[in-house]
Structures are given as C-alpha cells and as structure tokens.
Amino acid sequence: MDLLVLKTMEKFTNIVKNLQDRLFNSVTSNKLVYNTCWEDPRLDREMLQINEQSNLVMLTSAGCNAFDYLLDAPREIHCVDENQAQNALFELKRALFQNGDFSLLWDFFGEGIKEEAARTYHHHLRPRLGAPTRRYWDRNINFFSPSPAVPSFYYHGTSGKVAFMIRKKIQRKGLHVKINKLLDAQSIKEQTYYFYKVEDSLWSGFFKWLADQQITMNMLGVPACQRELINEKEDGGISGYIHRVLRHIFTRRPIQDNYFWRVYLTGSYTPDCCPNYLLRKHYERIKQQEHIIRTYTSSLLQFLLKNPGRYTHFVLLDHLDWMIKDPDQLAEVWHHILNNSVRGTRILFRSAGTSTDFLPPFVHRRLEFQPALTKRLHTKDRVGTYGSTHLGIVQ
Structure with a gap:
C-alpha cells in the first residue's frame, strides 16, 4: 500500500474520530445523561472501607451513591462533575432531604412522578437551591410530571x-x-x-x-x-x-x-428494591449528614488544581477510559490524583476493558492493586455492564 493511500486512510480515520467526539460532546454536554447511578455502591463500600476519617473525591453522576456513602459516616465528600445537569440532579435530591418529608422524596425519585411537581418545586424546593440549579430545574421540573408520552x-x-x-x-x-x-x-x-x-x-x-x-x-x-x-x-x-x-x-x-x-x-423502584437513599429507615440519618457533601461543576483536574488536599478516597467511575486515547492528559490527571493522596488512599475505578495496561507506568509503581478482591466482587456486580473493576491503594 503506497504512502498516499496510507495518509488518506489516516486522515479519514481522524475525521471520523473527530466527528464521533463532537457528536458525543453535543449529546452529553450540559444535558442530563445519568438519571440514576450505574455503579453498585454495595461493592464500592466493601472496597472503599469508608470511616469517620475519610475524605472522598468522587464523580457526581446522579448522586445516588454519594448519599449511600454517608451511611459509613465519612468526614467529607466532594462531588465533582463537568456537567452542571448532573450536579443539579444531586442538589434537587439534597433539597428533598432538607425539606424533611420522606414521602416527597419517594414520589420524586422512588415513583419517578409527582402530581403538581412544579407547584411542589416552587413552594418547597426551589428556595433551597443555588442559582445554577434553579435555572436548570426552572426549565426541567416537568420531568416529574407524568404524561402518556413520557410517564416517568x-x-x-x-x-x-x-x-x-x-x-x-x-x-x-x-x-x-x-x-x-x-x-x-x-x-x-x-x-x-x-x-x-x-x-x-x-x-x-x-x-x-x-x-x-x-x-x-x-x-x-x-x-x-x-x-x-x-x-x-x-x-x-x-x-x-x-x-x-x-x-x-x-x-x-x-x-x-x-x-x-x-x-x-x-420506570420506578419499589419500596424493597431501591437505592439505600430511598429507604425510609435511612432517611433521617442521611438528612443529618447531607451537609458534608459539597458539589463542584468542574473537571476532576480543575478541581484538584483549585482544591489541593490530602484525600483518602477517589471514586472515578469509568472516567479514565475517556482519556485512553490521550495519554498526556491521562498522565496529568494521575499526577494530580497522586499528589493529593496520602499513604493508604484508595482509588476505585471501572473500565470497559479488562486490564490496567493503559495506565501510565508511574501509576503502577505507586499503587498496589487488589485483583483478588475486585475480581471476586466484580462477579457480584448487580449492574454488570463494565468489563472490570479496579482498586488501587497508594503506597
């Protein structure tokens, strides 16, 4: 195959990749993507071993798992997400805890519907929200109003x-x-x-x-x-x-x-098949602790640059996969994660792949991975959509 053909094929491949990236960004930027968390917190909590000294950094997603981690009484949780819509979803859930009425929380997020949702929102929830979250839900609170077209x-x-x-x-x-x-x-x-x-x-x-x-x-x-x-x-x-x-x-x-x-x-949960934050028995406990969670509309890298600290846990979901084609960016993020970690910091992530070979070599030198634990728990994952689960402990 001559050089011209090779260059043409490479150019075409790059064009396709750029179009795919632009399509992905147009679909996911500032739109609600995840309306529920898609990682199993039962396994997370076994791997993370959260306690009263824990200072967690995690990606917000839909916020369900941040509330779940509160059951282990950490010191602080920092929820970071570039997508303001994801943080707005978390803040609406927080407002329902602050409001103090479990039945309202269940209607909104257990049943997924609430009659007169807009009225309830404006009277009870909106005053508890910050300006960016208000702007999001002022436009979208009808998501909870059932209709034949979209019932939940x-x-x-x-x-x-x-x-x-x-x-x-x-x-x-x-x-x-x-x-x-x-x-x-x-x-x-x-x-x-x-x-x-x-x-x-x-x-x-x-x-x-x-x-x-x-x-x-x-x-x-x-x-x-x-x-x-x-x-x-x-x-x-x-x-x-x-x-x-x-x-x-x-x-x-x-x-x-x-x-x-x-x-x-x-389109809904049931009282005995739902996330922990929707169980009545946990409502008061989470309500008393929700104030320790802070949200940041930011990339993970930007968060670490602006909020340096000694974090004991990182919950990265599948975020590292997104940088697999950009090794420089991946290395930069890992440098800042490790620079803001302490000995014993637990770093949990999932991947569509099956190995950690894509990580920079210096990461493998600093982390002690726990394959026996993660492989055992991965088979018990109730979601099942990831190829692998990984837990690294900073040495």
Missing part, C-alpha cells in the same frame, strides 16, 4: 430516552408481562425460566440494531473509545457484549434487589 422521570435524560425506547418496544412485542414476572421472580431458577422465555424476542433485530448505533452509546454516556475497548475483546461487538451481560444478570445473579435494571424496565 427515569425516561428523561439521554440514558432515560434509550430506556424508554426499549420499554415501548417491549410493550409492542407483548413481552411486558413476562418481563414483570422475571423482575418479581423469587429464585434464580424462576428468573432464568422467564429470561429464556423472552430472550429470543428481546434480542432480535431492533435491539441488536439499537445497541450497535454509536448515537445510542453516546446517549448512554459511552464514548467511542469505550466502544472500541469492547469491540477489541468481544467477538460479537457491542450487541454481543450487551447480550452476554443480560444473560449473566438475569440468569446468574439474584434479581430481587437489582434496582438498577428494574428502574429502567419499569
């Missing part, structure tokens, strides 16, 4: 829109009765039975096509670089990967407390 808050936001497309297709195919029986199953044997009843119809042309579209991945908060990681290790590509995840979740893991998949398949 959990079908708003970009990830919610994908979930709603899937739900409507399930209903059109007449699969919703079996799906509900699957979710209500009381044993793995029973849920496996119902999964195999719907598997062929569920994983037919439309669903496979939807999974293979980059715009779908963008709406779910999955950039092109993560899709490439999955395609490198999965023979069936993205659609094959998701099919394998579904089979594992619904036939190998108990479904009774899997609120992650329930909320997207039904």
Whole structure:
C-alpha cells in the first residue's frame, strides 16, 4: 500500500474520530445523561472501607451513591462533575432531604412522578437551591410530571430516552408481562425460566440494531473509545457484549434487589428494591449528614488544581477510559490524583476493558492493586455492564 493511500486512510480515520467526539460532546454536554447511578455502591463500600476519617473525591453522576456513602459516616465528600445537569440532579435530591418529608422524596425519585411537581418545586424546593440549579430545574421540573408520552422521570435524560425506547418496544412485542414476572421472580431458577422465555424476542433485530448505533452509546454516556475497548475483546461487538451481560444478570445473579435494571424496565423502584437513599429507615440519618457533601461543576483536574488536599478516597467511575486515547492528559490527571493522596488512599475505578495496561507506568509503581478482591466482587456486580473493576491503594 503506497504512502498516499496510507495518509488518506489516516486522515479519514481522524475525521471520523473527530466527528464521533463532537457528536458525543453535543449529546452529553450540559444535558442530563445519568438519571440514576450505574455503579453498585454495595461493592464500592466493601472496597472503599469508608470511616469517620475519610475524605472522598468522587464523580457526581446522579448522586445516588454519594448519599449511600454517608451511611459509613465519612468526614467529607466532594462531588465533582463537568456537567452542571448532573450536579443539579444531586442538589434537587439534597433539597428533598432538607425539606424533611420522606414521602416527597419517594414520589420524586422512588415513583419517578409527582402530581403538581412544579407547584411542589416552587413552594418547597426551589428556595433551597443555588442559582445554577434553579435555572436548570426552572426549565426541567416537568420531568416529574407524568404524561402518556413520557410517564416517568427515569425516561428523561439521554440514558432515560434509550430506556424508554426499549420499554415501548417491549410493550409492542407483548413481552411486558413476562418481563414483570422475571423482575418479581423469587429464585434464580424462576428468573432464568422467564429470561429464556423472552430472550429470543428481546434480542432480535431492533435491539441488536439499537445497541450497535454509536448515537445510542453516546446517549448512554459511552464514548467511542469505550466502544472500541469492547469491540477489541468481544467477538460479537457491542450487541454481543450487551447480550452476554443480560444473560449473566438475569440468569446468574439474584434479581430481587437489582434496582438498577428494574428502574429502567419499569420506570420506578419499589419500596424493597431501591437505592439505600430511598429507604425510609435511612432517611433521617442521611438528612443529618447531607451537609458534608459539597458539589463542584468542574473537571476532576480543575478541581484538584483549585482544591489541593490530602484525600483518602477517589471514586472515578469509568472516567479514565475517556482519556485512553490521550495519554498526556491521562498522565496529568494521575499526577494530580497522586499528589493529593496520602499513604493508604484508595482509588476505585471501572473500565470497559479488562486490564490496567493503559495506565501510565508511574501509576503502577505507586499503587498496589487488589485483583483478588475486585475480581471476586466484580462477579457480584448487580449492574454488570463494565468489563472490570479496579482498586488501587497508594503506597
């Protein structure tokens, strides 16, 4: 192949990559992407070992897990997110704790709907919010007003829109009765039975096509670089990967407390299948502690530059994957993470890939990874969509 052809192919590849990046940014910038956290805090808390001396830095996402970590009584939690919409979601939840009425919290975020949501917001919640959060919810509080078009808050936001497309297709195919029986199953044997009843119809042309579209991945908060990681290790590509995840979740893991998949398949939680922050028994405890959480609309790097400290925990979700094609940026972020860590700091992250080979060499020299622990817990993950989980302890 001559040099001209090679250069042309390289140029075309760069154009495609730039278009993909611009598409991802246009979908996710300042729009609500994650309306619920998609990481299992039960496993997080076992790995993090939070205590009263803990000073955590974490990515906000939907804020559910920050409230969950309060149950271990840390000293401080710093929630950082570049997307103001994600912080606005957290602050609305915080306002519902400050308001002091559990039933309101449950209506908004347990049921995902609230009659007269705008009236409740303006009378009880808006005065508790800062200006940027007010501006966001002044425009979007109707997310909680049910309508035939969009019957739940959990079908708003970009990830919610994908979930709603899937739900409507399930209903059109007449699969919703079996799906509900699957979710209500009381044993793995029973849920496996119902999964195999719907598997062929569920994983037919439309669903496979939807999974293979980059715009779908963008709406779910999955950039092109993560899709490439999955395609490198999965023979069936993205659609094959998701099919394998579904089979594992619904036939190998108990479904009774899997609120992650329930909320997207039904649009709501139930009182015994929901995040910890929505359990009545935890309401007062979280209410008394929510003041220790601070939010920052910022990149992680900007946060560390402006707020240097001795942090004991970092919860990075899958953020490192997003920098996998920019090793200089990845190294810079890691330098600042380590410079703001103490001996014993626990750094938790997930990846679409299966290894930590993409990390800079100096990270491996500073961290002692815990593969036995993370591999054991990864198999118990109720979400199941990540390729691997990693915990490094600063030496």
